[in-house]
Amino acid sequence: MRSENSSFNFPFSHIYVEDAIRDHELTRRILARFSKSVVIPINHYKDVFNRSRQNFGIQKSSQALILAKNTGASIFPGAPVCQDFGYDHFYYASSIRNCIFDCEYCFLKGMYGSGNIVVFVNLENTFSELEALLKKHPVYLCVSYDTDLIALESLTGFATRWAEFARSHKDLTIEIRTKSFRKDIYEKIEPCDRVIFAYTLSPDEIIEKHEKKTATLKERLEAASCAMNKGFPVRLCFDPIIYCKNWKAAYFSMLKTANENIDIHRLKDVSVGSFRIPADYIKKLRKDFPDSPVCQFPYENRNGVFCYPEKLADEMEEYLISLLERLMDKEKIFRIENSENS
Amino acid sequence: MFYFVCALYAEAKPLISALSLRKDAFSCPYDTYFSEDSSVVLAISGTGPIAGAAATSYLLTRFGFRNHADFLINFGSCAGNEPGLHLINKITDDTTGRTFYPDMLYDLSSCGLPSSSEKALVTVPRVVSSLEDPSCLYDMEASGIYQAASHVLSPHRVLFLKYVSDSGVDAEKTITAEKLTEDSGKHIPTVLSVLEKLAEACEEKPFIDEELLVSTSLALHLSDTLRHELRQLFMYAQASGTNIKEILDALDAEGKLDVSSKREGKVVLDEIRKQLI
Numbered sequence: 360m361r362s363e364n365s366s367f368n369f370p371f372s373h374i375y376v377e378d379a380i381r382d383h384e385l386t387r388r389i390l391a392r393f394s395k396s397v398v399i400p401i402n403h404y405k406d407v408f409n410r411s412r413q414n415f416g417i418q419k420s421s422q423a424l425i426l427a428k429n430t431g432a433s434i435f436p437g438a439p440v441c442q443d444f445g446y447d448h449f450y451y452a453s454s455i456r457n458c459i460f461d462c463e464y465c466f467l468k469g470m471y472g473s474g475n476i477v478v479f480v481n482l483e484n485t486f487s488e489l490e491a492l493l494k495k496h497p498v499y500l501c502v503s504y505d506t507d508l509i510a511l512e513s514l515t516g517f518a519t520r521w522a523e524f525a526r527s528h529k530d531l532t533i534e535i536r537t538k539s540f541r542k543d544i545y546e547k548i549e550p551c552d553r554v555i556f557a558y559t560l561s562p563d564e565i566i567e568k569h570e571k572k573t574a575t576l577k578e579r580l581e582a583a584s585c586a587m588n589k590g591f592p593v594r595l596c597f598d599p600i601i602y603c604k605n606w607k608a609a610y611f612s613m614l615k616t617a618n619e620n621i622d623i624h625r626l627k628d629v630s631v632g633s634f635r636i637p638a639d640y641i642k643k644l645r646k647d648f649p650d651s652p653v654c655q656f657p658y659e660n661r662n663g664v665f666c667y668p669e670k671l672a673d674e675m676e677e678y679l680i681s682l683l684e685r686l687m688d689k690e691k692i693f694r695i696e697n698s699e700n701s
Numbered sequence: 702m703f704y705f706v707c708a709l710y711a712e713a714k715p716l717i718s719a720l721s722l723r724k725d726a727f728s729c730p731y732d733t734y735f736s737e738d739s740s741v742v743l744a745i746s747g748t749g750p751i752a753g754a755a756a757t758s759y760l761l762t763r764f765g766f767r768n769h770a771d772f773l774i775n776f777g778s779c780a781g782n783e784p785g786l787h788l789i790n791k792i793t794d795d796t797t798g799r800t801f802y803p804d805m806l807y808d809l810s811s812c813g814l815p816s817s818s819e820k821a822l823v824t825v826p827r828v829v830s831s832l833e834d835p836s837c838l839y840d841m842e843a844s845g846i847y848q849a850a851s852h853v854l855s856p857h858r859v860l861f862l863k864y865v866s867d868s869g870v871d872a873e874k875t876i877t878a879e880k881l882t883e884d885s886g887k888h889i890p891t892v893l894s895v896l897e898k899l900a901e902a903c904e905e906k907p908f909i910d911e912e913l914l915v916s917t918s919l920a921l922h923l924s925d926t927l928r929h930e931l932r933q934l935f936m937y938a939q940a941s942g943t944n945i946k947e948i949l950d951a952l953d954a955e956g957k958l959d960v961s962s963k964r965e966g967k968v969v970l971d972e973i974r975k976q977l978i
Contacts, residue, residue: 366898368808372816373790375802397805397816399791407802412768412855417904421806602978645936650907652941657933657974671978 367421370459375401375425375475385480386426389514393424401425408456408473415647418474419461429454429479434488437501440637440664442598442630442695446499446532452489454479454517455506460538461571464601464653467505469640476506478515486524489531497530503557509537512544519548526551536596540574542585550590555627557594558583560617562609565601569653576613580620592627597683598695599634600675601653602667607678614682623686631679632695633672641665703896704760704773705743706753708842711878712777713743715886719893731756741896750794750824750845757849766853769904773859775846776892778866778881779822780829781838786888788814789861791821793837794844801847804857807902812894814862822863832869839869862895864888909935910946917949920958921966934973941977948976 374396380386381400390398401407404427437449456477457467468474479485492498502508508518518535525533526549536557548554561569563576574582587593595617603609617623634653636644644654658665666672676694683692707713710732716722720741722734732745742764746756753775760766761773781787788809792801810816821837824844832839843861850859866884867876914935918928938945952958952969960966 366808366811367806368816372808373805395816397790397819399802399821401791401802402800406800410802410856411851412853413804414855414857414904417806417855417857418804421808423805649936650940652937655933655937655940657930657937657977668978 370422371396371424373397373399373423375399375407375423377401377404377427380426380428380480383480404477408477413473415468415474423475425475425477426480427477428481429484433485440635442693444693448496449499451501451504452485453505454482454485455511458506459510460507460573463569463651464634466636466640469643482517482520493528493530499532501534503536507537507539508535509539509541509544518544522548522554525554538573540578540582542582545586545589552592555592555594556586557596559596560613562613564609569601576616580617584621587625594627595629597679598630598632601634606675610679618686628691628693629683630693631676633667633675635664635666638663638665702771703741704771706746706757706775706846708746708748708777710745711881712885713745714882715889719889730759748841749826750842753842754845754849757846761853768854768858769906772899773850773854775843775861777863779838779840779863780867780869781865782835782868784865786862786864786891787818787820787838789822789863790819792843792847793823795823795825803859806857809895812898813891829869838863862892907939909939913946921960921969922963923966924963927967927970931970934977938977943977948973
């Protein structure tokens with residue numbers, strides 16, 4: 360996509376800081392850590408994040424950090440294309456937008472015009488919003504959908520704060536999804552059966568080709584195993600399944616590695632789902648990443664969601680489920696299609 | 702290709718000389734200079750944000766700016782307290798209060814522009830008599846140039862290089878055309894170094910064989926919708942490293958491309974898809 364000889368600034372070489380949170384404790388902590396970065400004061404994060412004609416892919420080569428105050432809602436109902444694992448009140452929280460990882464197929468590339476990362480430093484406001492919601496009903500909340508909180512833990516400490524918040528609110532169950540290798544967080548927080556750590560797994564060849572900067576399969580499994588040994592509920596997400604010519608062999612090998620490196624019987628559950636993405640997002644992805652086979656795949660448009668051809672999607676999902684059923688209880692396997700246990 | 706917008710000829714003169722630019726002999730709304738190999742084009746905009754915006758629009762549209770390969774650079778003088786050449790990371794339009802942010806992706810420290818050279822700049826529509834914010838630079842064009850450019854190009858494809866000519870006070874009338882040219886000349890090696898560095902930053906765009914796409918669409922009697930599907934198959938083949946011509950040649954050898962209706966064409970389209978996946 361770009362010349363190898365171009366040299367980019369280091370990640371977070373430029374930090375944009377909203378005037379409203381310049382003196383926030385987290386802002387000061389982050390800025391102290393990046394003493395060599397150029398700090399640019401801004402009035403509102405959208406002045407930077409929402410500029411027209413940004414190039415997401417190029418910006419990933421030298422991501423800027425934007426520290427902002429979230430003044431609107433930060434808790435949203437879960438999207439229909441996402442797995443709710445049988446919970447009635449499924450929401451997701453958006454305290455950080457974008458991710459330091461660079462997955463080729465990531466929906467964030469279709470959702471946002473910018474590849475830069477926004478951290479809403481006022482997480483306490485999100486907690487207040489959530490407490491109001493908890494007064495109405497129990498909540499199942501995915502806190503790491505718009506980012507990878509574990510990967511950004513040393514920067515923000517948000518995963519720890521979410522885990523502690525969930526521990527002290529009995530009607531709240533959270534899921535922290537990640538592709539990180541980091542295990543240190545499990546030393547810092549107390550286990551809680553309502554704090555689910557979810558590891559997205561892919562075969563190594565998919566990781567290498569399409570999930571840049573993320574942990575290897577083995578590293579993810581080691582981290583997941585560590586979480587489980589510390590007493591946390593762990594979920595494995597075989598979602599999204601990404602098609603490749605030898606998908607059957609690749610996913611068989613992945614599951615074999617998983618079985619060798621983690622006690623599958625002790626998992627809370629697993630999810631299975633082939634790649635799917637809203638039509639508007641794939642349009643942008645295809646325009647921005649013309650050389651990506653995952654983006655350019657000739658998907659079928661099913662009610663505004665682009666999916667693999669039905670036969671292929673079924674074949675891939677059912678194959679993986681058939682392998683999983685040999686290793687664990689059927690009740691623990693969630694397939695995305697109809698949100699019912701397979 | 703590099704597109705330069707300079708407010709005054711006096712500022713541009715050393716650059717025109719260093720890059721051996723020739724004046725466009727045709728009648729142009731702005732004095733325009735270009736290099737023999739057409740890798741650089743430069744326009745003299747005149748002073749003020751509107752003049753800067755108008756010249757930018759003229760330049761980008763006349764020469765067909767390519768957003769994946771070209772750069773727009775505003776080079777010129779400004780008022781400020783810190784001498785030297787500066788890379789601008791924030792532009793505030795003094796009239797409207799709006800702010801603009803060019804992307805700061807490229808490490809230009811090896812060109813003589815370390816991060817410490819970066820500054821915020823305020824664009825004012827008149828000559829300033831003092832620096833309201835001493836930490837900022839003041840010019841008369843940048844916000845107009847950025848706004849006009851943002852309709853065409855990405856924020857990482859525009860750079861503002863500003864050299865300090867004065868501190869906003871010119872009681873003794875020392876800021877002459879000669880002085881602006883002399884000061885500009887001091888920074889030309891840095892500008893040339895930036896050009897050398899950025900020349901490497903081309904985002905190559907993969908392309909598909911449009912001729913083959915059209916001829917196949919016609920042969921298969923495809924409707925607009927199915928033609929779009931075929932284009933997507935071409936894109937996927939390109940991205941996944943599959944030679945679609947080989948697939949089409951094989952189908953042709955079997956006589957399958959010789960169809961007489963849309964319906965038959967769709968069957969062949971499905972066959973191409975099947976072979977690709």
